[in-house]
Amino acid sequence: MTTDNSSMESVSHEHRKFPPASEFAASAHISGEAAYKALYEKSIQDPEAFWAEAAEELHWFKKWDSVLDTSEAPFFKWFDGSRTNLSYNCLDRHIEAGRGDKIAIHWEGEPGDARDISYKQMHLEVCRFANAMKARGVKKSDRIAIYLPMIPELAIAVLACARIGAVHSVIFAGFSADSIRDRVLDSETCMVITADGGYRRGKMLELKQIVDEGIAGCECVKDVVVVKRGDAHPVDCNMQEGRDSWYHDLVADVEDECPAEEMEAEDLLFLLYTSGTTGKPKGIMHTTAGYQVYSYLTSKYVFDLKQDDVYWCTADVGWITGHTYIVYGIMQNGVTQVMYEGAPNHPDEGRFWDIIEKYKVSIFYTAPTAIRAFMKWGDDWVTRKDLSSLRLLGTVGEPINPEAWMWYHKMIGAERCPIVDTWWQTETGGHMLTPMPGATATKPGCATLPFFGIEPAILTDDGETVEAGILAIKKPWPGMLRGIYGDPQRFKGTYWCKWDGKYYFPGDGARRDEDGYIWILGRVDDVVNVSGHRIGTAELESVFVEHKDVAESAVVGVPHEIKGQGLVAFVTVIDGREQDDHLRKELVTMIDKSIGKFARPERILFSSDLPKTRSGKIMRRILRDIAEGKELGNVTTLADPTVVQDLQQQYLKG
Ligand code: 6R9
Secondary structure, three states, X not given: OOOOHHHHHHHHOOOOOEOOOHHHHHOOOOOOHHHHHHHHHHHHHOHHHHHHHHHOOOOOOEOOOEEEEOOOOOOOEEEEOOEEOHHHHHHHHHHHOOOOOOEEEEEEOOOOOEEEEEHHHHHHHHHHHHHHHHHOOOOOOOEEEEXXXXXXXXXXXXXXXXXXXXXXXXXXXXXXXXXXXXXXXXXXXXXXXXXXXXXXXXXXXXXXXXXXXXXXXXXXXXXXXEEOOOOOOOOOOOOOOOOXXXXXXXXXXXXXXXOOOOEEOOOEEEEEEEOOOOOOOEEEEEEHHHHHHHHHHHHHHHOOOOOOOEEEXXXXXXXHHHHHHHHHHHHHOOOEXXXXXXXXXXXXXXXXXXXXXXXXXXXXXXXXXXXXXXXXXXXHHHHOOOOOOOOEEEEEOOOOOHHHHHHHHHHHOOOOOOEEEEEOOOOOOOOOEOOOOOOOOEOOOOOEOEOOOOOEEEEOOOOOEOOEEEEEEOOXXXXXXXXXXXXXXXXXXXXXXXXXXXXXXXXXXXXXXXOOOEEEEEEOOOEEEEOOEEEEHHHHHHHHOOOOOEEEEEEEEEEEOOOEEEEEEEEEEOOOOOOOHHHHHHHHHHHHHHOOHHHOOOEEEEEOOOOXXXXXXXXXXXXXXXXXXXXXXXXXXEOOOHHHHHHHHHHHHO
């Protein structure tokens, strides 16, 4: 197991405990430990009854014949026989209940422009864009790529796809042209929805240009729809005749109503590409009915959502957090939320707290990496603002160190707001381990206990139960992934083979403490979590070896003060070729181009060779120790021990 030792050390000394404030607990959906335990027991004893009851709160064109069908495991089916539509449950249901005028989204652009959109307006925009897509020939199950900044049209496009049964594949707008190409080709995308640009730290990112480069020569793409974001700073867009159209032109002359397609339970809802240990990113498949119920219920209970809440999740819709906890889960609950386009430090480091004050945000969900940046920027940015509207805080994406947790608790939560540290993954669809804010006493740095219906275990490689080991999930749950697009074998092999199909394997290490709480210890595979973004080290390695001067490379993750983890690359250059800053620059440019700037390594180190076992396997443990400046442990299994001395000296030289 290769968990990150530093996080293990810091959390193993952590014994503080924070029970929910009694005022919070008194009005919470799940109030008190006993209530959580009772409902949890019920959900494990009879999961089908539990999930059916939750599903009853939503709209169905036709109810299910069975709740869970395990006959083709691990290809589980949930709510088989039902017909429903996510966009109907996010929009129409609230209008029918007389809440159409309620604000769905307070949107704020980075330059300070703002739009308030009610559920009724959202419905209208979604219907119009859905009709526009249909007019361009989009049909049920067609794959649509969405490459947009954090503007309302991003949520609108997602829901318009769901409305007509098209499958969205959102690509985070920080990904490069090559990443777009890989995703478009893998899923045979017929339409790409993008914008002329999007704001980031005062600059305009020219997204349409990146799309043009990414899809050049991709014959599957018949249509590109371009949202005009850059009114103030018009961006020169090269509109290709017959392929490209402006969003505002397409929605100008279509009907206001678009009936929601009656989707089958296991119809594909979306693809979201994520990194794994090997190969290119995989298209994680989420389907309709199970994801619908899971995103709805986890949002309701974990954020304790009430009708007068103002919720704000700072993630981008380009990641799973934005799919589930900006669009589907939150909108199904009909609450008001804030959506913000830009950076947390533009125009200054107080921007997030300005937004909380302005919109009276009551629930705030962000990433540990952001919290660590706020800590570094200093408390003054926070204390000047009125954050008294907050009642609940959350974190997601990576382990939170106890220091950052305590700062969040004191400075942002005024020691009053419970913190939900939510552990989950692109694959799980929604929260898996998390405190229940009105019930669970929290511990700094701990994701605590399972959500209803989730049965975790901590196992050895051989499937024996241990206190600290590999996290496993025993029962299927409605939000689980249904496959990897186009690769059922990889799906089985990656997630279900480790313990012979008996457990789901998420790839994280974990420890259970004396209270039965689960502490996440980081990944056990070669996936690194940089600022909450999953990056496979193999992806970087395969980019480096494409360079004509590079013979071999190994990339490892090391602890990073702000980002949680950073990447360090070890590169072996072909004999006789230059190894200098010029080559370093070329390698960085290649990463920018193939993956995106967020995947840049902190350091690139040249070495004459890499430490290998006698059977030729690169010893990453040793590379990690070198990169962390640690004493090297046992190196006797190395084929050539002098290699590491060489590397260590180079590393110290900087
Ligand atoms: C939602 C999301 C998943 C990986 C996951 C784990 C790490 C996420 C965490 C956490 C510790 C938490 N992770 N939440 N680790 N505590 N609260 O981030 O999905 O991008 O697929 O990443 O992130 O390692 O396996 P995704």
